[in-house]
Amino acid sequence: MNNSSIQTKTISNHNIITPTGTIDFINAELLDQEIQHSFDQNIYNIIIDLEQVKLITSVGLRVILKTVRECLKHTGSLKLLHTSESIQDTLKIIGIKFDLYDSLSEALNS
Secondary structure, eight states: OOOOOEEEEEETTEEEEEEOEEEOHHHHHHHHHHHHHHHHTTOOEEEEEOTTEEEEOHHHHHHHHHHHHHHHHTTOEEEEESOOHHHHHHHHHTTOOOEEESSHHHHHTO
């Protein structure tokens, strides 16, 4: 049984995307669709709140990398919020430095 979901809200010129559970093959596609919906609205400042995410698989990492490239191409940014230590370790393995934040206000104001 899949207990994952994805919610999005807009604050200022940022879309805050909040997935839950595991970002695996199925949920990575849903996350990608939600991010693409932001891009369709010309919103290229994305904050992904990972507080309720337990695991990101390689497919989920690919979505995050693709999002970084698209955001930067449009002078936007991707910021990761509430990233657990285990997910931070996974991100370090791929060798790209991400903008990590502990609070939404910090992420919005940076």
